[in-house]
Every structure is written in structure tokens, then in C-alpha cells.
Amino acid sequence: MKISRVEISRKQALILGSAALLVLVAVGGALYLVLSGGKELKYKTQAALREALPVTAAAELHQRGVRLTAPLKCADQPGWSKEDIRVSCTGTTSDKKPVKVFGSGEKKTNHAYYTILVDGRPVVQNASCLGADCRSKEANGRG
Secondary structure (H helix, E strand, O other): OOOOOOOOOHHHHHHHHHHHHHHHHHHHHHHHHHHHOOOOOOOOOHHHHHHHHHHHHHHHHHHOOOOEOOOOEEEEOOOOOOOEEEEEEEEEEOOOOEEEEEEEEEOOOOEEEEEEEEOOEEEEEEEOOOOHHHHHHHHOOOO
16 A cells, blocks of 8 residues: 655645635634624713613613603713713603613623613513614614
8 A cells, every 4th residue: 555645835835824824713703703792882882872772762662562751861870981881761651650761781791781660560671672773683683
């Protein structure tokens, strides 16, 4: 039995090495996206979250058949920072039940959390999105 010897030229070795490096970079990038979830905070600042939360929360409540007497009023929660944004909103349903909405975002993890309480009971609990923001994520395959 004769074993043949394969010889690779320097040019072929460079091409093969470059191709292997490209594959490693592509696999590493894909792995990073999978592990990070490919997520990015929708609202990156305290002001952006404070402005959007009354609209998205009202849309979420409307989808669930809950009507508000007036737009939600929102304010910054104590302890917020540039890295951990926190907003809370209050309002009243058309049948006079109190509504509380809590929204937060963590830049380090790129996670957002939303909770809505109606008459002290959770309607939404630790959701990653509200209202139309959820539909746009579902349309992009990230729901």
C-alpha cells in the first residue's frame, strides 16, 4: 500500500488560512448575535422612554379591552441612570380603576421590562415590549 503525499504550495496555504479565518469570524459573529439575542434597546434614553411609554402602554391596554379616561402621566423613577433607565406612569380606566405602568431598560444587557397593573393586578408582567413595538418585533422575526 502506497501512501500519497499531498503537497500544498505557499499560495494555497495562505488562501486556505484566510478562508478558515473568515469562517471563524463569521461563526463568532453569529454566536455573539445568538447569545446576545440580537437585541437592542428600543428606547435608549430616559427621555425617550418617558415620552414613548404612555403611548405604548395605552395601546397595549386598548388591545386588551381596557379604556383610559385620559392619557397616562409619566415620570422618572428614583434611582434611574444613563445605564438603567426607569419610568412609571399612572392613570385611571373608564370604570375608575387605578392604572400603574412601569418601564425599564438596561443598557448593559439590552433588556427592557414592562409591567402594567390595573386595580393592583398585573395585566402585563415583565414583557419585553408593549403595543405596536411588539408587532414590529414579530414582523422582524424577533417577537
